[in-house]
Amino acid sequence: MADTRIDVPKSAKRGEIIEIKTLVAHTMENGFRRTHLGAPIPRNIITTFACSYNGVEVFRAELHPSVSANPYIQFTTVATESGTLEFSWSGDNGFSARETVRISVV
Amino acid sequence: MRLLKGKARRRFLAAAGGWAAAALASSARAQMTRTPLNNMPDVIRKLVGSKTINKGKVKLDLPPLVENGHLVPLAVRVDHPMTETDHVKAIHIFTERNPLPEMITFRLGPRAGRASVATRVRLADTQNVTAIAELSDGSFWSDSAFLIVTLAACLEELPA
Numbered sequence: 001m002a003d004t005r006i007d008v009p010k011s012a013k014r015g016e017i018i019e020i021k022t023l024v025a026h027t028m029e030n031g032f033r034r035t036h037l038g039a040p041i042p043r044n045i046i047t048t049f050a051c052s053y054n055g056v057e058v059f060r061a062e063l064h065p066s067v068s069a070n071p072y073i074q075f076t077t078v079a080t081e082s083g084t085l086e087f088s089w090s091g092d093n094g095f096s097a098r099e100t101v102r103i104s105v106v
Numbered sequence: 107m108r109l110l111k112g113k114a115r116r117r118f119l120a121a122a123g124g125w126a127a128a129a130l131a132s133s134a135r136a137q138m139t140r141t142p143l144n145n146m147p148d149v150i151r152k153l154v155g156s157k158t159i160n161k162g163k164v165k166l167d168l169p170p171l172v173e174n175g176h177l178v179p180l181a182v183r184v185d186h187p188m189t190e191t192d193h194v195k196a197i198h199i200f201t202e203r204n205p206l207p208e209m210i211t212f213r214l215g216p217r218a219g220r221a222s223v224a225t226r227v228r229l230a231d232t233q234n235v236t237a238i239a240e241l242s243d244g245s246f247w248s249d250s251a252f253l254i255v256t257l258a259a260c261l262e263e264l265p266a
Binding site (some may be wrong): 017030032053056058059060061062063064065066067068069071072073074075076077078080 | 176177178181201204205206208209210211212213214215217218219220222223224225226227228229259
């Protein structure tokens, strides 16, 4: 399982726009580099990131090799109800990571 | 030489700093860049089709000068309501001199509350970066930023 860092407020007022920050450990090998001997290094990147709020997808991103190593993605969502936010990353060579965070909405 | 003191000195330094930054930007713009342009115009054309791309609404935030092209903070904000019937559907980021023009696409909806996203990207050279917002009514809005990159990402060799 990949190492992830997620920042979501523990609690929020109903209707409040909350800021979510996510980071996942990944080299994001862009596929354009070569070793010292000239051998190409194959591409190995995360291609998609998604966030679901109580099972409903609220945000998605499609990543390309231009995204830095250890992709950081920041976005917002409206705090509608208490529950869980599920974050998932997937990419080349069957890469997949998943993380959930609880939020309480008052 | 008379030494400048206090306010006068600060004014002089501020003016000199501003002039130096402006000179640097214009010379970098004029200099030959090392990497060729990619097929960004074709890719953008494919995305928007026959629609026109409007200027405005979108604010792309990038540092004007970066030392390290491997990790460049990028933020985009679109000044548009986020309601069920009228919202920002997607924000696409393109570069003109990285090996591939597409950087990242953010897909949002009314539940985002506001169209404000950020990430960190790689830049292979001094170049323009373009953000295009796709609205639910089918219109496209864009903003571009020029930035100088002193250490390029993407194409360096790895020790064996």
